[in-house]
Amino acid sequence: MSENVTAQEGVLRELRVLIASGQLEPGQQVVQDSLAASLGVSRVPLREALKVLEGEGQVTYHPHRGYFVADLSVEDLVEVYRIRSLLEDEAIRVGVPLLTDEDVEYLEDILNDVEAAAKSQDVSAVTAANRRFHFALFEASNMPRLVRLIKNQWDATDAYRGVYFAAPANLAHMNQEHRTMVAALKARDVEKSIALQAAHRENSVSVVSQVIKKP
Amino acid sequence: MSENVTAQEGVLRELRVLIASGQLEPGQQVVQDSLAASLGVSRVPLREALKVLEGEGQVTYHPHRGYFVADLSVEDLVEVYRIRSLLEDEAIRVGVPLLTDEDVEYLEDILNDVEAAAKSQDVSAVTAANRRFHFALFEASNMPRLVRLIKNQWDATDAYRGVYFAAPANLAHMNQEHRTMVAALKARDVEKSIALQAAHRENSVSVVSQVIKKP
DNA sequence: CATATGAAGATTGTATCCAATCTTGTTGGG
DNA sequence: CCCAACAAGATTGGATACAATCTTCATATG
Incomplete structure (x- = not known):
């Protein structure tokens, strides 16, 4: 421990x-x-x-x-995600060509964790494993400072993420996206990987912005 | 005060x-x-x-x-500047189209400060005014979180910058670059502005990396 | 009634003190 | 001579105590 x-x-x-x-x-x-x-x-x-x-x-x-x-405004939220996209795109652009076959296997292992957690409806385990997956990918860039900045942006919206993974439909959709992304990673297809990561962010944005607008 | x-x-x-x-x-x-x-x-x-x-x-x-x-390695330095370029490019891309004529005037005022400080050989005043110039530009983006991250990257290398502005030739070169940049800003030429900012960074990289390699 | 005043309470800011941990140098044994 | 064990000193980690500031609410005043 x-x-x-x-x-x-x-x-x-x-x-x-x-x-x-x-x-x-x-x-x-x-x-x-x-x-x-x-x-x-x-x-x-x-x-x-x-x-x-x-x-x-x-x-x-x-x-x-x-x-x-922190109490984010919608403008803050938009800015956080814009920064995320800058940083994540770079991490993927640098990292994907550096991925070893073992790295890809490891990523698939994590996806199994995500799906196991999804199957047992354990929302917090899904959240944690999902995060591990994406950051394992980012870390392939070998740019620790960059990864740290990305982490900060994720944390900045954690208080709002709340209930996304509670809906089974969202979970199924996410699992499918993840599998598609691993396929792109195996092909070392940088542009497709970036596009899929962007789609993942878009999901997150729409969920969080709804939470912010509510009260 | x-x-x-x-x-x-x-x-x-x-x-x-x-x-x-x-x-x-x-x-x-x-x-x-x-x-x-x-x-x-x-x-x-x-x-x-x-x-x-x-x-x-x-x-x-x-x-x-x-x-x-902090004791930066050359790899750290490269990473810091790579992150800087991501963030600064975005700030300029967003900011330049938003510049008002008053903003541009203000930037020119700051350049006058820079050149006045250069003329009187006041290195620390040059450093400060130069920083004011670039951050006034970044702030035109209206993205305070982005600007803060850029500021962190600048600070990260401050301990190494040392003596760059001590050489009169460097000063003259910088002043010329600044004026060229203002011309690009007046024309609201985003791509040229980004390119000129990149050139400015390159100068900084080469100076700082020499300082790091020395001891 | 609205607003200014002020005192009491709540909360943060900082200094000081002691405990916990690390570093350094010494000593002893192999 | 080399290395392990240990003690003394240095340095950091954290608890407590008190000072400084802010907030709140009652009261007075126009």
């Missing part, structure tokens, strides 16, 4: 979950005293973790007023 | 200067006790500022061992 070397490391992980799961709602203030208490640490490591999240755009900070869970 | 609302805000600014100016050298450990003392604050705000810089890649962090000023 991945043990935490420091408290702030664990706090950071827990905060991500709280935000992504909506237990900390967008727009809500992060009250340090109570949150630190509920996490069983003091405010010092909590504040350092919040600084990290601020840098990723997951929370905003106002001096002397505190941290607030 | 821009007063600091919090100590950590000022600490962050000072740290950036220390790193960009090389007073904190790449690879060197940041000893919190002595640095905090020399900045006249306690370790708490210093550590929060360091977390921000870690997120920007300006320093690295190893649990229980501390923070170290």
